[in-house]
Amino acid sequence: MTTMFDDQGFVLPDRRYGALSxxxxxxxxxxxxxxxxxxxxxxxxxxxxxxxxxxxxxxxxxxxxxxxxxxxxxxxxxxxxxxxxxxxxxxxxxxxxxxxxxxxxxxxxxxxxxxxxxxxxxxxxxxxxxxxxxxxxxxxxxxxxxQWLAALGIALGVLALVLLTANRQGREERLEQAELLLARRQQVIEEHARAAALAERARIAREVHDVLAHSLAGLSLTLQGTRLMLQRDNASQEVIDQVTKAQKLAADGLTEARRAVAALRDDKVPDARAIADLVTAFRLETGAPAELTISGEPRDLPADAASALYRTAQEALTNARKHAPGARVDAVLDFENGRTVLTVTDHPGRPPAHATSGGYGLLGMRERAELIGGELETGPMEDGWRVRLVVPA
Structure with missing residues (x-):
């Protein structure tokens, strides 16, 4: 559920209605x-x-x-x-x-x-x-x-202004709740559409595998047997060459069919999109301002590097939710030449009360980075905490 106030009790600075006027x-x-x-x-x-x-x-x-x-x-x-x-x-x-x-x-x-x-x-x-x-x-x-009536009128006037202000505050909060519910509803609709698309892709993959791939596999075996029989019966070389060519075409078609089935079943989300979805989910779930900035040209990364980036972003957002609730979070994904850098910072407006080297989550991130030759830096800043991962990919 979203909130109108930050960790110090102030109205969030990015709220509308002139909160900082x-x-x-x-x-x-x-x-x-x-x-x-x-x-x-x-x-x-x-x-x-x-x-x-x-x-x-x-x-x-x-x-x-x-x-x-x-x-x-x-x-x-x-x-x-x-x-x-x-x-x-x-x-x-x-x-x-x-x-x-x-x-x-x-x-x-x-x-x-x-x-x-x-x-x-x-x-x-x-x-x-x-x-x-x-x-x-x-x-x-x-x-x-x-002047008793005048005094009572002023006191009641002050109280009336307080009630009107509180009513406005409540109306703004209800509007924000409605916006959040609409955003979550849209997310649910998109997830349903995505699930339906994945189900349809899986159905098509089954059809291709069960019908086309099996038919091509049977055709390839039949042509291979035909070629062997023709060779046994000393058929003309021209006929044998044509059957050999047909067998190769069937084998190539079977390879392409299997590749199409694999592509239909493996719906891999681009690395930048996966991290963006994490940040969006964090913003919708906590109500805190959070943004992902992508610099450089996005590219597909090796599986271990992509996994390290995703898990680091996930752990950093979890720590921000736990230790700096309501604080603004900035994530930067920088695709540089030969390496990719992910930086996640939260800004609660003060340094962490107890800056430590982290628990098992940070330890796991550091071990994952070292396994792929990357570097992980974590530590306090003037107004919050920063996590920075560099992977050579």
């Missing part, structure tokens, strides 16, 4: 409207001089927290607690701003913090805390003047 900077923009001229924005009353230092400090907190929420690729800013702390800082600073200066556009801050709690990250305990604080922070300025 500049709208994420709205808390900073809303907070800065305090210091803009009234004719530019609905800023309400001017900021009092004694409030200015406190408001500047709170606005800086909002901006800093907003930066901590952005989906940077740096490992230091990808930790879940960083974004959680940033969201909590924005929420508390927004409440402080409204207590000091409850006017103008800044009233949108509690609405936006509550939206952030459910829009760009998977919901968690902190999300509900932020929603509650946003409702209270938006309502408290009205309670200071005992």
């Amino acid at each position: 500049l709208v994420r900077l709205m808390p900073s923009v809303l907070a800065l409207t305090l210091f803009l001229p009234q004719r530019w924005v609905l800023a309400g009353t001017p900021v009092a001089a004694q409030e200015l230092p406190w408001l500047i400090a709170l606005v800086l907190v909002v901006i800093a927290g907003n930066v901590m929420l952005l989906p940077f690729s740096w490992a230091a800013l990808r930790s879940p607690w960083v974004s959680q702390l940033g969201l909590l800082a924005i929420t508390l600073a927004a409440g402080g701003i409204l207590l000091l200066h409850p006017n103008g556009v800044v009233y949108a801050l509690p609405f936006w913090t509550a939206r952030l709690a459910v829009r760009y990250r998977s919901p968690g305990p902190l999300s509900y805390v932020v929603i509650g604080l946003s409702m209270v922070g938006g309502a408290i300025p009205q309670l200071k003047d005992f």
